[in-house]
Amino acid sequence: MSQTKMKPRVAFFDFTGCEGDQLQIINLEEKLLKLVEIVDIVSFREATSAHSDDYQIAFVEGSISRDHDAERLEEIRSNADTLVALGSCATIGGINAVRNSQDFDTVQKRAYGDDADRIDSWEDAKPAAEVVEVEYEIPGCPIDKDEFLRVVTDLVQGREPSLPKYPVCLECKLNENTCAFLREDICLGPVTRGGCDAVCVSEGTRCWGCRGLIDNPNENAAFDVLEEHGLSVEEVTEFYNMYFGWQQTAEVEQ
Amino acid sequence: MKILAKYEFDELVNKWIAEDPREVVGATHDGTKFVFDDIDDAEELRLDYDLTMLSPKKYFFPQRERLVQYDTNENDYAMVQDWSEESRIIVGIHPYDLVAIEQLDDIFIDAQGDEPYRRKRENSVLIGVTMQSVSEHSFAASMGTARTETGYDLLVTELEDTYAIEIGSEKGSGLLEEAPTKEASLEEVEAVEEQKAAVESKFEKGIEFSPKQLPSLLKEGYDAVEVWDEYADGCLSCGTCNVVCPTCYCFNVDVVDYMTDEVGETRRRWDGCLLEEFAAVAGGENFREERVARHRHRLMRKGNYLYERFGDIACVGCGRCTKQCVADVADPSEIYNELWRSVNA
Amino acid sequence: MPEKIEATDHGPVHYEPEPATLVRREAFTDGDSVFAFELQERDTLGHLPGQFVQLFIPGVGEAPFSVSSSPTDEGPFELCIREVGKVTNAIHDLEVGDTVGIRGPFGEVCDIETFADNDVLFIAGGIGLAPLRSMINYVLAHRDWFDDVTVLYGCKEPAEMLYPAEVRQWEQSDIIDFRMTVDGVPEGQTWDGNVGVITTLIPGLNLDPENTYTVVCGPPVMFQFVQQELDEKEIPHEQIYLSLERRMHCGVGLCGHCQINDLYVCQDGPVFNYEVIKNRPEALS
Numbered sequence: 001m002s003q004t005k006m007k008p009r010v011a012f013f014d015f016t017g018c019e020g021d022q023l024q025i026i027n028l029e030e031k032l033l034k035l036v037e038i039v040d041i042v043s044f045r046e047a048t049s050a051h052s053d054d055y056q057i058a059f060v061e062g063s064i065s066r067d068h069d070a071e072r073l074e075e076i077r078s079n080a081d082t083l084v085a086l087g088s089c090a091t092i093g094g095i096n097a098v099r100n101s102q103d104f105d106t107v108q109k110r111a112y113g114d115d116a117d118r119i120d121s122w123e124d125a126k127p128a129a130e131v132v133e134v135e136y137e138i139p140g141c142p143i144d145k146d147e148f149l150r151v152v153t154d155l156v157q158g159r160e161p162s163l164p165k166y167p168v169c170l171e172c173k174l175n176e177n178t179c180a181f182l183r184e185d186i187c188l189g190p191v192t193r194g195g196c197d198a199v200c201v202s203e204g205t206r207c208w209g210c211r212g213l214i215d216n217p218n219e220n221a222a223f224d225v226l227e228e229h230g231l232s233v234e235e236v237t238e239f240y241n242m243y244f245g246w247q248q249t250a251e252v253e254q
Numbered sequence: 255m256k257i258l259a260k261y262e263f264d265e266l267v268n269k270w271i272a273e274d275p276r277e278v279v280g281a282t283h284d285g286t287k288f289v290f291d292d293i294d295d296a297e298e299l300r301l302d303y304d305l306t307m308l309s310p311k312k313y314f315f316p317q318r319e320r321l322v323q324y325d326t327n328e329n330d331y332a333m334v335q336d337w338s339e340e341s342r343i344i345v346g347i348h349p350y351d352l353v354a355i356e357q358l359d360d361i362f363i364d365a366q367g368d369e370p371y372r373r374k375r376e377n378s379v380l381i382g383v384t385m386q387s388v389s390e391h392s393f394a395a396s397m398g399t400a401r402t403e404t405g406y407d408l409l410v411t412e413l414e415d416t417y418a419i420e421i422g423s424e425k426g427s428g429l430l431e432e433a434p435t436k437e438a439s440l441e442e443v444e445a446v447e448e449q450k451a452a453v454e455s456k457f458e459k460g461i462e463f464s465p466k467q468l469p470s471l472l473k474e475g476y477d478a479v480e481v482w483d484e485y486a487d488g489c490l491s492c493g494t495c496n497v498v499c500p501t502c503y504c505f506n507v508d509v510v511d512y513m514t515d516e517v518g519e520t521r522r523r524w525d526g527c528l529l530e531e532f533a534a535v536a537g538g539e540n541f542r543e544e545r546v547a548r549h550r551h552r553l554m555r556k557g558n559y560l561y562e563r564f565g566d567i568a569c570v571g572c573g574r575c576t577k578q579c580v581a582d583v584a585d586p587s588e589i590y591n592e593l594w595r596s597v598n599a
Numbered sequence: 600m601p602e603k604i605e606a607t608d609h610g611p612v613h614y615e616p617e618p619a620t621l622v623r624r625e626a627f628t629d630g631d632s633v634f635a636f637e638l639q640e641r642d643t644l645g646h647l648p649g650q651f652v653q654l655f656i657p658g659v660g661e662a663p664f665s666v667s668s669s670p671t672d673e674g675p676f677e678l679c680i681r682e683v684g685k686v687t688n689a690i691h692d693l694e695v696g697d698t699v700g701i702r703g704p705f706g707e708v709c710d711i712e713t714f715a716d717n718d719v720l721f722i723a724g725g726i727g728l729a730p731l732r733s734m735i736n737y738v739l740a741h742r743d744w745f746d747d748v749t750v751l752y753g754c755k756e757p758a759e760m761l762y763p764a765e766v767r768q769w770e771q772s773d774i775i776d777f778r779m780t781v782d783g784v785p786e787g788q789t790w791d792g793n794v795g796v797i798t799t800l801i802p803g804l805n806l807d808p809e810n811t812y813t814v815v816c817g818p819p820v821m822f823q824f825v826q827q828e829l830d831e832k833e834i835p836h837e838q839i840y841l842s843l844e845r846r847m848h849c850g851v852g853l854c855g856h857c858q859i860n861d862l863y864v865c866q867d868g869p870v871f872n873y874e875v876i877k878n879r880p881e882a883l884s
Contacts, residue, residue: 335614
């Protein structure tokens with residue numbers, strides 16, 4: 001504990017995504033100064049033009065959806081000692097994976113119109129861990145700043161980062177929010193991994209599930225609740241698929 | 255029993271807000287629901303509420319609370335207790351919540367000597383209120399907690415243009431010292447009793463047997479798996495029923511470091527035995543891995559375990575868990591009744 | 600009749616750990632080491648054999664550990680810790696001279712003094728030797744209070760043995776009957792002792808059931824099989840004690856994590872009478 005620690009070299013990379021997670025990091029404000037006290041940021045396209053391939057920890061944002069993405073990710077993997085997936089897209093496929101359950105040609109045409117042929121995209125958008133080994137994941141759309149800092153601190157101190165195992169409901173109730181269901185709304189809080197401090201429900205909306213499913217969700221019960229609140233089976237599936245699509249498919253395949 | 259005109263009571267509350275060093279909080283409406291919260295004016299009080307989101311236990315045992323602050327820098331090495339001792343005047347506590355606080359007092363103060371709780375609790379004044387509205391989810395009358403003769407410093411009952419105020423402690427009478435109270439007449443004393451009795455008939459729900467029979471019912475019904483399964487099947491294991499309960503007091507302690515190894519704090523946070531990880535140990539063993547075991551544990555704890563230990567039935571029948579459970583599997587009155595029928599079939 | 604030592608009353612709970620210095624550490628196996636701590640502000644921990652402490656590592660967390668040294672041992676108190684999680688990993692990263700936080704000692708234990716003038720049988724499986732060692736050494740320090748003292752110790756393989764130097768002393772000692780077994784001997788390890796699970800040692804014991812007190816500690820699955828053997832020997836359940844392990848966040852009967860049905864391991868245990876817990880379904884499952 002008392003040994004002097006080297007400042008680890010850290011790099012950020014983005015794939016298919018909105019870069020909102022990196023924006024969260026830039027928005028750390030004064031905590032960003034604390035962050036650079038404990039790590040050296042050697043590559044971070046959103047913040048600096050400097051770049052180095054010499055780093056210990058790589059954070060990757062976005063889902064993987066092209067051969068070129070996979071090659072780049074494999075290279076990052078081989079450079080880094082520790083690879084951390086950042087945000088919903090990199091951890092559970094995110095919004096990009098909504099298209100996985102739709103007709104690919106239609107999706108391509110809708111997105112790129114006449115240029116669709118020029119895009120060499122995969123039919124499925126995948127989380128980083130589908131392509132390379134990933135040590136840790138920080139879920140969220142976008143990520144929670146404090147959770148990101150906690151994971152970085154843990155890594156710097158040589159501790160194993162861990163994510164909460166409880167669902168969003170717990171933090172929601174601690175914050176004394178009005179339950180979305182009691183507002184005649186619907187919500188995925190009961191089956192979504194907590195750790196976000198129930199920020200969406202606290203702001204008056206619902207939980208969309210961006211942090212992914214908890215480890216052992218009671219999905220039958222969750223479906224029943226949503227149906228009892230007026231959703232059709234198709235609507236439940238659609239709501240569920242927005243963020244849980246990849247995890248759902250992976251579960252079926254197991 | 256004292257009598258104070260309603261406008262005089264409001265003036266008194268406003269005087270506390272302006273002059274008393276203690277923070278004044280009370281039952282109020284936040285736009286979507288009833289809660290206990292800070293009030294800036296007596297007008298914000300809603301003594302006609304039916305059920306608040308959380309119970310006032312949060313003032314003595316907050317949802318999240320720093321316990322210890324540490325600094326491991328070589329020259330400043332310290333690990334010191336660092337919890338708050340805030341003092342409050344809490345206005346508008348229903349009898350079932352007063353009963354719940356009395357139980358927590360027994361456990362936190364008398365039995366286990368938890369100082370962070372004791373200091374905040376003893377620095378606070380509890381002003382109870384006779385219920386005016388009853389939540390459709392509540393079954394307090396059947397639990398014997400819709401009225402109470404103890405646990406308050408003052409107990410306020412609304413009469414027509416006045417409040418009747420019963421004094422439960424010196425702390426309570428101290429608050430009334432400068433108020434223009436008069437002694438209650440015999441009629442007023444009777445009116446208060448009528449109010450209290452009338453409330454008990456307003457409950458739509460109830461357990462169908464005496465709460466005294468709960469401990470033995472649960473002992474007998476422990477293996478009534480079909481009853482427990484029926485509810486556990488739909489349970490989302492979200493922990494909501496735990497954290498909204500006025501008598502639940504389990505907690506987790508986390509370390510929160512301030513981004514360096516050297517300085518940080520330990521923080522306790524309400525935890526719930528319904529959550530999957532609650533009884534897991536390092537190394538992988540989980541002693542209540544099954545949802546049904548966790549679901550049963552909560553109801554055993556409320557009706558048997560805590561009774562065996564401290565002598566109180568720990569369900570006060572407030573109905574919060576019933577109201578907040580999105581899967582509708584938490585209602586203790588429903589489950590206990592079904593268990594009763596199953597065991598006595 | 601020996602005089603009963605009283606548990607320390609800590610008074611109100613403030614949750615403030617007291618600083619302790621790591622003064623010695625020794626590795627027994629890849630994942631198990633013993634750590635000796637000295638309190639910085641008082642001389643001795645004042646624990647009873649079988650009690651536990653909450654050990655706090657700043658930045659990491661707090662976890663309960665049974666004290667593995669006997670109150671009769673001179674000097675610092677010892678914790679034998681297996682690396683299985685966040686806190687235990689951090690403990691294994693400690694260097695001699697580092698400061699940690701200690702709360703306790705906590706817990707209800709069996710009054711070993713009541714075993715006086717009877718035979719005592721200890722049964723330890725794996726890391727279960729750690730809590731039992733405080734009781735074993737306490738009994739050995741007061742050897743003349745007791746009649747026959749037997750220790751059974753089983754571990755997975757020879758390389759998993761804890762306190763190997765002390766085990767060798769016990770093997771050679773003529774004041775205790777020490778018997779050991781390993782579940783198996785992997786290639787590359789040598790072993791000329793018993794091979795087989797710990798329950799295989801019990802039938803060969805010549806026990807006087809009415810006058811035998813037994814203390815057992817090991818993984819939950821071991822208890823059930825040991826208990827079957829003890830029932831074969833007709834040891835009364837009131838004379839059997841078990842040391843159990845659960846997660847704890849407070850150590851003072853509040854946080855709820857260690858609850859076994861209605862019992863709190865931190866207050867009613869960690870050492871329980873078998874008669875008390877045998878009807879608690881959550882105890883041994």
